[in-house]
Amino acid sequence: MSWIAKTASPNGLRVFETAARHLSFTAAARELRSTQSAVSQQIRALEEQLGLPLFERIYRGVKLTEAGHALFVSVQEGFATIDRTIDRLQHKLRHPHVNILTDFSFAAYWLMPRLPRFRERHPHIDVRIVTNQGVLDWRAQEVDVxxxxxxxxxxxxxxxxxxxxDVFPVCSPGFLQQHGPIPDLEALSKAPLLTLTAEQGLRWLDWPSYFEQLGGMTHLESSELTFNNYTLLIQAAIAGQGIGMGWQGLVDDMLEKGMLVGLQDLRLRSPRGYGLVDARPDSPGEAKRALQEWVLECSFQERDA
Structure with missing residues (x-):
């Protein structure tokens, strides 16, 4: 702790900051709801504590000495830091936050369209979304869910x-009209297929696995367009550039709006799927609990629909 901090009272420094900002003991007294004489006494006591003159008394006012100006700059910076910290702590108390880690596709196609409902129910909770399209390691990041x-x-x-x-091929209505019908795997194998890169295909179903599991059919990927981002792949499908693999839960909205058509007869379900991980089980919190309950509620409602 500095010598000033030991000898100067916080209240004295606050009075000094106000007087230095106004360059007037009278104006400082008005802001502090005090008297001019009380402010003058506080300043004189501070100067005696520090052994330094802080103001020069001039006609109809005061001006800062060199020492007073240096102290004023430091005191203002210190009070500003304290005020920002208090504001941040109070905001955190009033607005608890929850950090969610997920991939681009889930964030764009499932979470974001539904998130306004959560914010209506919990307007005091700040939601922060962290996205990554590669391997999602929540242990290495400051996330709650x-x-x-x-x-x-x-x-x-x-x-x-x-x-x-739960997957099935999807394409634009225009593409299906031009290249359809596509009633079976044989017809599908001859169509231009939009493909995710191996990194994504290893986690999700890729076309070779899809053909093998659905019909025991070997299919080598020969697509003209390959993506490392599922959202871009879906945009290409909407634009009529080929057939993509659609995941139930992610493409629902685009199917309902007629932007995409699902080839439902070629549907395949695997035992995998999206799960909700408590990334910090040792750190419970009201915001995290509310988010977890809401996500599970949404998924149950949609699965039962």
Whole structure:
């Protein structure tokens, strides 16, 4: 602790800051709801404590000495830091926050369209979304909840399942009109397929796995367009550039709006799916609990619909 902090009272420094800002003991007294004489006494006591003159008394006012100006700059910076910290702490108390980690696709196609309902129910909770399209490691990031695509092992460990991996080919109405009908895997295999890169395909179903599991059919990927981002792939499908793989739960809104057509006869379901991970189980909180309950409620309602 500095010598000034030991000898100067916080109230004395506050009076000094006000007087220095106004360059007037009278104006400082008005702001502090005090008297000119009381302010003058506080300043004189501070000067005696520090052994330094802080003001020069001039005709009809005061001006800062060199020492007074240096102290004024430091005191203003210190009070500003204290005020910002108090504001931040009070905001955190009034507006608890929850950090969610998920991939671009889930954030764009599932979470964001539904999030206004959560904010209507919990307007005091600030939601922060962290997205990553690669491998999602919530242990290395400051997040409270992770919504990730889970394999059978993760789901067996107790991670709540939001919805299963339920997939089917999707394309634009115009593409289907031009290239259809596509009633079976044989016809599908001859169509231009939009493909995710291997990193994504290893987590989700890719076209070779899809053809093998649905019909025992070997299909080598020969698509003209390959993406490392599912949202871009879906935009390409909407634009009529080929057939993409659609995940139930992610493409629902675009199907309802007629932007995409789902080839439902070629549907395939796997035991994997999106799960809700408590990234910090040792750190409970009201905001995190509310978010978890809301996500599970939405998924249950949609699965039962």
């Amino acid at each position: 992770a919504i990730v695509f889970c394999d059978e092992r993760m789901l067996a460990s107790g991670v709540p399942l939001l919805f299963c991996e």
